[in-house]
Amino acid sequence: MTDATANQNPAHGALTTTDARTRRRNAAEARFRLYGQIAIAIGIAALILLLTSVLSNGLSSFRQTFLFLEVTLDEKTLDKSGVRDVEVMKKVTTIGYGKLIEKSLQSAIEEHGITVEGLTDKDVSDMISKEAAALVRNKVLANPDLVGQTVPVKVLANGRIDGYLKGRVTMESAERDSNVSPNQLLLADAMRAEGLLVKSFNWGFITGADASELRPEAAGLGIAIIGSAYMMIVVLFLALPIGVAASIYLEEFAPKNRFTDLIEVNIANLAAVPSIVFGILGLAIFINVAGLPQSAPIVGGLVLTLMTLPTIIISTRAALKAVPPSIRDAALGVGASKMQSIMHHVLPLAMPGILTGTIIGLAQALGETAPLLLIGMVAFVRDFPAAPPEGFFDPAAALPVQVYNWTQRADPAFVERASGAIIVLLIFLLAMNAIAIFLRRKFERRW
Amino acid sequence: MNDMRLTEKSVEANDTKISARGVQVYYGDTHAIKDVDVDIADQTVTAFIGPSGCGKSTFLRCLNRMNDTIDVCRVEGNIKLDGDDIYDKRVDPVQLRAKVGMVFQKPNPFPKSIYDNVAYGPRIHGLTRSKAELDEVVEKSLRRAALWNEVKDRLQAPGTGLSGGQQQRLCIARAVATSPEVLLMDEPCSALDPIATAQVEELIDELRSRFAVIIVTHSMQQAARVSQRTAFFHLGNLVEFGETGQIFTNPSDPRTESYITGRIG
Ligand SMILES: Nc1ncnc2c1ncn2[C@@H]1O[C@H](COP(=O)(O)OP(=O)(O)OP(=O)(O)O)[C@@H](O)[C@H]1O
Ligand SMILES: [Mg+2]
Numbered sequence: 001m002t003d004a005t006a007n008q009n010p011a012h013g014a015l016t017t018t019d020a021r022t023r024r025r026n027a028a029e030a031r032f033r034l035y036g037q038i039a040i041a042i043g044i045a046a047l048i049l050l051l052t053s054v055l056s057n058g059l060s061s062f063r064q065t066f067l068f069l070e071v072t073l074d075e076k077t078l079d080k081s082g083v084r085d086v087e088v089m090k091k092v093t094t095i096g097y098g099k100l101i102e103k104s105l106q107s108a109i110e111e112h113g114i115t116v117e118g119l120t121d122k123d124v125s126d127m128i129s130k131e132a133a134a135l136v137r138n139k140v141l142a143n144p145d146l147v148g149q150t151v152p153v154k155v156l157a158n159g160r161i162d163g164y165l166k167g168r169v170t171m172e173s174a175e176r177d178s179n180v181s182p183n184q185l186l187l188a189d190a191m192r193a194e195g196l197l198v199k200s201f202n203w204g205f206i207t208g209a210d211a212s213e214l215r216p217e218a219a220g221l222g223i224a225i226i227g228s229a230y231m232m233i234v235v236l237f238l239a240l241p242i243g244v245a246a247s248i249y250l251e252e253f254a255p256k257n258r259f260t261d262l263i264e265v266n267i268a269n270l271a272a273v274p275s276i277v278f279g280i281l282g283l284a285i286f287i288n289v290a291g292l293p294q295s296a297p298i299v300g301g302l303v304l305t306l307m308t309l310p311t312i313i314i315s316t317r318a319a320l321k322a323v324p325p326s327i328r329d330a331a332l333g334v335g336a337s338k339m340q341s342i343m344h345h346v347l348p349l350a351m352p353g354i355l356t357g358t359i360i361g362l363a364q365a366l367g368e369t370a371p372l373l374l375i376g377m378v379a380f381v382r383d384f385p386a387a388p389p390e391g392f393f394d395p396a397a398a399l400p401v402q403v404y405n406w407t408q409r410a411d412p413a414f415v416e417r418a419s420g421a422i423i424v425l426l427i428f429l430l431a432m433n434a435i436a437i438f439l440r441r442k443f444e445r446r447w
Numbered sequence: 448m449n450d451m452r453l454t455e456k457s458v459e460a461n462d463t464k465i466s467a468r469g470v471q472v473y474y475g476d477t478h479a480i481k482d483v484d485v486d487i488a489d490q491t492v493t494a495f496i497g498p499s500g501c502g503k504s505t506f507l508r509c510l511n512r513m514n515d516t517i518d519v520c521r522v523e524g525n526i527k528l529d530g531d532d533i534y535d536k537r538v539d540p541v542q543l544r545a546k547v548g549m550v551f552q553k554p555n556p557f558p559k560s561i562y563d564n565v566a567y568g569p570r571i572h573g574l575t576r577s578k579a580e581l582d583e584v585v586e587k588s589l590r591r592a593a594l595w596n597e598v599k600d601r602l603q604a605p606g607t608g609l610s611g612g613q614q615q616r617l618c619i620a621r622a623v624a625t626s627p628e629v630l631l632m633d634e635p636c637s638a639l640d641p642i643a644t645a646q647v648e649e650l651i652d653e654l655r656s657r658f659a660v661i662i663v664t665h666s667m668q669q670a671a672r673v674s675q676r677t678a679f680f681h682l683g684n685l686v687e688f689g690e691t692g693q694i695f696t697n698p699s700d701p702r703t704e705s706y707i708t709g710r711i712g
Contacts, residue, residue, distance in 0.1 A: 255518075326551065326553060327555060327558070329513065330556070330557060330618070330621075331557070332513065332516060333544060333548065333551065333622070334545075334568040334571075334621060334622065334624075335542070335545030335548075335571065335572060336567075344571075349558065
């Protein structure tokens with residue numbers, strides 16, 4: 001028992017009482033946890049704020065106000081010759097079609113017995129989007145046999161009317177607005193009650209081309225989505241092989257000396273270069289020297305490739321470094337060449353990391369705006385680019401640039417469109433991340 | 448030290464498989480191997496013993512040029528395999544390593560199936576012509592590594608899912624599958640239980656009929672049990688090299704004696 005008393009160190013108290021030092025340690029730990037929780041709470045709050053603001057502003061852009069009309073495609077206006085020759089029929093401009101649509105709207109109003117005090121003809125015709133005539137014209141030119149018939153059509157309503165249904169335009173604002181009159185809003189209410197004016201899902205927003213300042217209701221993301229997709233294809237097919245090859249060389253083959261150290265430092269620096277610098281570089285090299293066309297996805301893709309390469313190289317090298325050296329030894333030990341040990345063992349093990357890095361790089365590139373502005377992707381493009389590979393050289397827009405573009409326009413209807421475009425962009429990013437996670441799982445499951 | 452059965456061992460005078468002369472190894476400024484001369488006989492088990500850090504692994508790795516993969520490592524001197532200088536410029540280390548197989552200190556199976564682990568060597572060297580032949584090689588190798596009975600029902604399971612000792616035997620099977628002429632084993636039993644160790648020792652004894660085997664070990668008993676010749680390394684020097692029986696019963700150098708009786712190490 002003498003031993004037991006000798007072992008009693010005065011610094012150690014009884015087990016059940018906590019001494020001051022332990023209390024301080026516990027308090028520090030509790031504080032640290034609190035900081036962490038606060039940081040995460042702030043992050044989540046910011047995310048929720050961002051998502052609610054984008055969603056509340058932008059979700060409405062996926063629904064659009066349409067007019068349901070029975071348009072009589074009068075042969076006298078559309079095809080005087082009566083031979084249904086498309087080339088001849090092309091001479092009739094949208095103005096001719098516009099008149100027909102107006103007439104059908106007028107008669108629909110009469111038929112349904114809608115009366116609004118002091119409604120002028122112009123008020124009625126302005127209910128219809130300027131885009132409607134083009135839509136009907138395209139429909140007729142695609143199918144000339146429709147001429148002479150009365151066909152049901154679904155045409156876009158004017159942006160202000162759409163705004164009224166979405167709560168953006170009110171009676172008060174209409175009184176001050178030269179583009180819309182309170183009478184039109186009353187008419188809209190009446191037509192809505194009769195089922196002539198309906199809000200429904202707007203495919204045109206996703207597939208359509210951009211539209212001019214005056215017809216926000218017709219503006220769509222189609223060309224921007226194609227442009228962004230083309231650029232991502234270019235980036236993927238250039239940056240992934242180049243980046244992975246460069247990383248493998250640097251990590252596995254290159255001698256370790258001053259020169260490779262310098263390259264390493266420069267790659268790290270390149271990753272931090274502001275993206276607009278890459279835009280200037282792209283303008284100078286790809287457009288001015290190489291003579292590639294402006295606004296083309298190929299140029300955008302090349303610029304974004306330059307921007308993404310450092311990200312891919314850095315993450316690929318990290319993934320290669322993380323493969324245990326014993327695996328390389330094992331492969332070399334049974335007589336595999338260096339290339340075989342890399343291709344058969346190291347690269348498959350590094351694959352999840354490489355893919356994650358690549359997709360993060362691609363996601364960055366997808367959201368990049370500044371360099372694209374410099375190479376002319378901000379231009380207004382009405383025509384869809386062709387299918388690849390020619391399409392890579394046709395002018396196109398890009399999703400983030402389209403967002404930027406729309407926020408610059410005066411009509412508040414474009415604010416809604418911009419938020420809608422952000423939602424589409426976010427969906428693309430989510431999809432890419434989902435693919436990254438899926439691929440990572442798939443490659444990991446093999447081991 | 449009562450299990451040494453030294454006297455029963457017959458040491459045949461076999462041909463020299465590897466002969467090393469004046470080998471120096473430097474890691475940067477560290478002189479890890481100092482002027483080592485050694486002759487490894489064919490169809491013989493040679494044990495390398497010595498305290499930790501004395502350069503056993505380093506010297507072993509010289510014999511299949513695995514040191515080439517370490518940037519700071521520099522090897523001088525002359526090592527001949529069947530009379531050919533293995534550090535000759537014309538020698539492709541890849542071909543050399545197909546002849547001189549290696550089992551590492553730490554089990555390092557590929558993160559692939561058990562089958563693919565063993566089949567990898569024969570595949571890359573094109574040793575088999577058909578799937579059936581490959582299956583046969585895999586089975587034979589696994590049997591010789593005393594692993595077949597444990598894994599025959601799950602050849603497609605990942606090799607990394609085996610226990611440490613099973614993994615090491617898998618690595619032995621993998622090395623044996625390429626039918627090398629020399630097998631280098633760096634502490635192959637350090638992760639094994641006594642039963643598996645006994646199996647591996649049996650295997651080593653069996654392998655001796657065809658290969659020259661070099662085994663690094665920290666176990667005196669093991670060296671005494673499996674080897675015919677023993678080399679004692681100390682601080683990078685080859686202190687003593689000779690027949691195992693002689694080294695263990697009648698060492699000529701006092702350092703050897705201190706080490707095997709447990710005074711240094
Ligand atoms: N990659 C390396 N870089 C630098 N020095 C090394 C390297 N590998 C080994 N050394 C040094 O070389 C010497 C010999 O090491 P080695 O691994 O050959 O010892 P060992 O006899 O195998 O020891 P152990 O029994 O612990 O495995 C040691 O001093 C070690 O520090
Ligand atoms: Mg060692």
